[in-house]
Amino acid sequence: MSRAPGSFRDPAGHVFIASQRIFRGVSSDTAEGLRGFIQSDFFRERVGTLIVDTKEVSPGEALDAGIAAEIVGSYGMWVEHEPLPFISYPYEWSFEALKDAACLTLKLLVDGLENGFTLKDASAYNVQFIHSRPIFMDVLSFCEYREGDPFLGYKQFCEHFLAPLCLAAFSGVDFNQWFRGRIEGLDLMDVSTALPVSSCFRPQVLLHIHLQAWAMRKLESASGGPNRKETRKIPRRNLVALANGLREFITRLERKRTSYWQKYAEHNAYEDEARKDKTRIAHDFVRDNKLLRLLDLGCNTGEYCNAAVSAGAEQVIGVDFDCGAIDLAAREARRHAWPAWFLYYDIANPTPDMGWRHEERSALEKRLGRLDGVFCFALIHHLVIGRNIPMEEFTGWVCGLAQRGLIEFIPKTDPMVQGLLSHREDIFHNYNLENFERILNEICTNVVLHTIQSTDRTIYEYAR
Numbered sequence: 236m237s238r239a240p241g242s243f244r245d246p247a248g249h250v251f252i253a254s255q256r257i258f259r260g261v262s263s264d265t266a267e268g269l270r271g272f273i274q275s276d277f278f279r280e281r282v283g284t285l286i287v288d289t290k291e292v293s294p295g296e297a298l299d300a301g302i303a304a305e306i307v308g309s310y311g312m313w314v315e316h317e318p319l320p321f322i323s324y325p326y327e328w329s330f331e332a333l334k335d336a337a338c339l340t341l342k343l344l345v346d347g348l349e350n351g352f353t354l355k356d357a358s359a360y361n362v363q364f365i366h367s368r369p370i371f372m373d374v375l376s377f378c379e380y381r382e383g384d385p386f387l388g389y390k391q392f393c394e395h396f397l398a399p400l401c402l403a404a405f406s407g408v409d410f411n412q413w414f415r416g417r418i419e420g421l422d423l424m425d426v427s428t429a430l431p432v433s434s435c436f437r438p439q440v441l442l443h444i445h446l447q448a449w450a451m452r453k454l455e456s457a458s459g460g461p462n463r464k465e466t467r468k469i470p471r472r473n474l475v476a477l478a479n480g481l482r483e484f485i486t487r488l489e490r491k492r493t494s495y496w497q498k499y500a501e502h503n504a505y506e507d508e509a510r511k512d513k514t515r516i517a518h519d520f521v522r523d524n525k526l527l528r529l530l531d532l533g534c535n536t537g538e539y540c541n542a543a544v545s546a547g548a549e550q551v552i553g554v555d556f557d558c559g560a561i562d563l564a565a566r567e568a569r570r571h572a573w574p575a576w577f578l579y580y581d582i583a584n585p586t587p588d589m590g591w592r593h594e595e596r597s598a599l600e601k602r603l604g605r606l607d608g609v610f611c612f613a614l615i616h617h618l619v620i621g622r623n624i625p626m627e628e629f630t631g632w633v634c635g636l637a638q639r640g641l642i643e644f645i646p647k648t649d650p651m652v653q654g655l656l657s658h659r660e661d662i663f664h665n666y667n668l669e670n671f672e673r674i675l676n677e678i679c680t681n682v683v684l685h686t687i688q689s690t691d692r693t694i695y696e697y698a699r
Contacts, residue, residue: 292313
């Protein structure tokens, strides 16, 4: 039994993991409200599709699962959530995924207001994805709505959703590293400064970012601090109009920046036959080894993740440092309902454990769990030559991720490697096929070589 380290912020309840089941202990003063919520038609019509499946359980069930008696007795109610297949964080998401999460949050706010409920917060961490479909997982964020109540999560919504999306849409700055550096969401004053002047002519940006930032600066400059004033009542129809306006605006947003890797599939080093060869190797590897859970390192636009899914993989996680590439991959996954996640991830500078006591948000490798296989295509040269990672360390790290995998070796004669070396001294004397084969054979057994037609590139299939 363990308490989920990221669930400590809400005093109304905490999440516990016991016997591979997900429980939430709910405080006595919140229990009645939550019980009414999960018994409502609003919840029942959305559970399992828009809201994570949640049911009330007896304290005895929590005890039987392994939660200590003193913990069980300290809460007024216990519920159990359906386990999610994989946990990801907003700073790892594509632009399209963050849009989907924002629109889900706003839809639930509008639907809730029409059914007597509202959201007391609007954190992006309340949303997860089952494959490419967003689902809301924090049932304690819902509370009873009283006519005139404001949307308490408004500023948080702007920091977690609107600001990062506008940054990418109007400034061409990907939000992932900004969000990673401030996990509470982006500072509106910083984003207001970073946005172009032309964004002031967008009513939604002016109102929800620039004017909020102006008000925050004004409060900061007030010498004696503001006098607390009575909160103004806001009619329900105004909140609904606010949420619907934001949702319509966000739906139309497009990522401004186009990257080289976003168009890599159109001008890569492969001829059509070589590309088909590589796809066949990936497909047959997954099919023949009956691999169900796979990681694709440097997934680009998800072409080989698609091959893995078509070969029978049930979960594919693709990672890449190029936000434009994962955006296209996420869009295709949503369109074709692939059982896949596509995440921003810089292998040479991975996101560490973060948050309170370095436990609130865990590093990606800890969340991956058991993997059946790994794809590592056209990546080794970017890390060994592009980022000066020793080949022994990189190869050992890749092979340690799963028992089986495919690694593509790119020789120095390849145009992509020549491009990496064109403006620097070639100090990579050990970067050659013979040395790579030696390293791989020292780590693994049953190394099988696959050649790719019309190229000098080779794919190695390994088993540890």
